[in-house]
Amino acid sequence: MRGPEPSGPQRPEGAPRPAPRPRSEGAAGPASGGGPLWFGGDYTPEQWPEDAQAEDAALMRRAGVTLATVGVFAWPLIEPAEGRYTFAWLDGVLDRLHRNGVRAALATPTASPPLWFSAAYPDTLPVTADGVRITPGSRDAYCVCAPAYAEASVRVAAALADRYADHPALALWHVHNEYGTWCHCDHVARAFRDWLRDRYGGLDALNDAWTTAFWGRRVTDWAQVLPPRTTQYRSDPGHVLDFRRFLSDAMLGAYRAQRDVLRARTPGVPVTTNFAFGDWVPVDPWRWAPHLDLVAVDHYPDRPGRAAAEQTAFAADLARSWARAGAAARAPDGAAPAADRPAHPWVVMEQAAGVVYTGGRVVPKAPGELVRHGLGHVARGSLGALFFQWRESRGGAEQWISGMVPHAGPGSAVFREVCDLGALLARLGGARDAEVAADAAVVWDPECQWALGLPSLPAPGLDHTGAAAQAHRVLWRSGRTVEFTAPDAVPPRVPLLVVPALYLTSDTAAERLAAHTEAGGTLVVTHLSGLADPRGTVRTGGYPGALRGLLGVRVERFHPPAPGEEVPLSEPGYGTGRRWGEHVHTTGAEAVVRYTGGPLAGCPAVTRHRFGTGIAWYLSTGLSDAGLARLLADAAGPGPGRPPGLEVVRRRAPGEAWAFVLNHTEAAHPVAAADAGLPPDAVDLVTGRPATGLRVPAGGWAVLHARTG
Numbered sequence: 001m002r003g004p005e006p007s008g009p010q011r012p013e014g015a016p017r018p019a020p021r022p023r024s025e026g027a028a029g030p031a032s033g034g035g036p037l038w039f040g041g042d043y044t045p046e047q048w049p050e051d052a053q054a055e056d057a058a059l060m061r062r063a064g065v066t067l068a069t070v071g072v073f074a075w076p077l078i079e080p081a082e083g084r085y086t087f088a089w090l091d092g093v094l095d096r097l098h099r100n101g102v103r104a105a106l107a108t109p110t111a112s113p114p115l116w117f118s119a120a121y122p123d124t125l126p127v128t129a130d131g132v133r134i135t136p137g138s139r140d141a142y143c144v145c146a147p148a149y150a151e152a153s154v155r156v157a158a159a160l161a162d163r164y165a166d167h168p169a170l171a172l173w174h175v176h177n178e179y180g181t182w183c184h185c186d187h188v189a190r191a192f193r194d195w196l197r198d199r200y201g202g203l204d205a206l207n208d209a210w211t212t213a214f215w216g217r218r219v220t221d222w223a224q225v226l227p228p229r230t231t232q233y234r235s236d237p238g239h240v241l242d243f244r245r246f247l248s249d250a251m252l253g254a255y256r257a258q259r260d261v262l263r264a265r266t267p268g269v270p271v272t273t274n275f276a277f278g279d280w281v282p283v284d285p286w287r288w289a290p291h292l293d294l295v296a297v298d299h300y301p302d303r304p305g306r307a308a309a310e311q312t313a314f315a316a317d318l319a320r321s322w323a324r325a326g327a328a329a330r331a332p333d334g335a336a337p338a339a340d341r342p343a344h345p346w347v348v349m350e351q352a353a354g355v356v357y358t359g360g361r362v363v364p365k366a367p368g369e370l371v372r373h374g375l376g377h378v379a380r381g382s383l384g385a386l387f388f389q390w391r392e393s394r395g396g397a398e399q400w401i402s403g404m405v406p407h408a409g410p411g412s413a414v415f416r417e418v419c420d421l422g423a424l425l426a427r428l429g430g431a432r433d434a435e436v437a438a439d440a441a442v443v444w445d446p447e448c449q450w451a452l453g454l455p456s457l458p459a460p461g462l463d464h465t466g467a468a469a470q471a472h473r474v475l476w477r478s479g480r481t482v483e484f485t486a487p488d489a490v491p492p493r494v495p496l497l498v499v500p501a502l503y504l505t506s507d508t509a510a511e512r513l514a515a516h517t518e519a520g521g522t523l524v525v526t527h528l529s530g531l532a533d534p535r536g537t538v539r540t541g542g543y544p545g546a547l548r549g550l551l552g553v554r555v556e557r558f559h560p561p562a563p564g565e566e567v568p569l570s571e572p573g574y575g576t577g578r579r580w581g582e583h584v585h586t587t588g589a590e591a592v593v594r595y596t597g598g599p600l601a602g603c604p605a606v607t608r609h610r611f612g613t614g615i616a617w618y619l620s621t622g623l624s625d626a627g628l629a630r631l632l633a634d635a636a637g638p639g640p641g642r643p644p645g646l647e648v649v650r651r652r653a654p655g656e657a658w659a660f661v662l663n664h665t666e667a668a669h670p671v672a673a674a675d676a677g678l679p680p681d682a683v684d685l686v687t688g689r690p691a692t693g694l695r696v697p698a699g700g701w702a703v704l705h706a707r708t709g
């Protein structure tokens, strides 16, 4: 329903803050119960002539937009000179959104400081590892450790909150944008030293953790500790790993400083920031999630077709899992989150409406993909489907990045799909807080990804996230829904837990994995796991270090095949071994598959170990997706047996259940309510008709809903 069109608050620039209006949790929108699914995207009317906003309003109504992200890059407009604020334009934008029934995710603009600010405070510009202070002229030119930047960020956030605390359009605070700018300046050096003092207490512990005795790198004074700037040869791996951890914490501190001023002024409005995916992102979402009212992610697949659907599911399952962990950590005394709130509050804050230019690749979206990807996120728990951006820009650095309203205008297939998705989401609000039912879990740890990117490893190209993505992809194709877990968290109660390349394995993680198996769970551990402790120090005595007893194996040495080489295996269904190989001795486990060629011929390649009442499997080589599918099927039984690419995600709430069906294949497929885990009287919310005899067309979708008593 669209709201009435009251005139928005008309306050002069710099007017004092009105007494904060008590805001009910429901008023905040989907993050905390109540309200429709969010649909919309980044909205930057400041790029367009004033009269374009009237057309925007009409098109947003037509598309069913419910949320617009405003102000992400608007710092120079909000504060054109130090301490001078100009809000009239933003008042106008928010008032118009409100009159048209659209809520606002109001951003703090701190990802892009104004040019005047960089000129006045050049020490806030980031410094590269080579010691080059970057020139202002693009975005993200900030150092979270520079005091002037920290102070200005909190000040502009406070000014926004003072101005809009009472604005009826305000639904969500969007702090900053994709925290991630690296800096190696002297402010960072000081903050890094403080962080290290907290972590290690003294220099002896630091020297021990970083093994500085090697290469005579002993640190004798804190002043010698610097960010990992460019060095003659390899840096100490412990140093580089700790710097990434530090950056995550430093950025979290910057986020929390803004969140605190926003929360103090608008206690009922949820606060978030949007995570980017990618190796450059020095953010540990498990550590951040408890500090966010909901998790927000930006996701851009870098492969077309089915692979894009798999990547979408991977990102969405990660986001939901971070959100679940965050909500659980926030709940008092470990109690479950309140029943009227999602157990896993998260939203896809940005996705592409059309072609994506990413990592040097051009990835177009085929007809139907806009809806399937948007719906795919919602299926996996997103509180809506949001895009970057509403209108494609005419100029600027991202003038060819796609938008919901393309350059061609609303008379376009993209905008028609946008309208289709908006109309569909308007019918799915009932599922918003429903639980996503997972039946397998995968461990993911950003620290392992960072550690496997260090320049001191037994082979190049090692990849924890890649291994997690492969496990996820294989499970996705088998029809399973995955939950991710941090290694130190108690694994969720699922029949199957996969541990891919868990290079850093803490004692706690090893205990948790053992407890899961002992209690009857199935565990599948892949090579590169258990090797080092959280400092990155190798656990000696045989690999896989911390997990030897649990897996019943001892690995004497690595023997990876040459790039491109494949090693034959004794079980044809497993294909060939590739990328990695190990000389495995069993110490309680039984060999399920052996290497049958090359220097490892006769050695176990895949083992199985009964541990307590469960079974722990170990995979000492790399497999193709088909080979890994066979291993996971041997370990945990086959999946539901749907055609690969027919994605079904089940969600349930007390007395109701939904099944989201996304057909990423080129053929129509019948879907029976029972196959999707629903009672026979389910209705397809897409058509409004009973689901009996349902065939989901090639590239199509259905959302089944049923009462469950």
Ligand code: GLA
Pocket (backbone or CB within 6 Å): 177, 178, 276, 298, 300, 350, 388, 398, 401
């Ligand atoms: C990111 C950013 C946006 C925009 C898009 C473009 O996710 O947050 O500002 O640059 O990418 O794809």
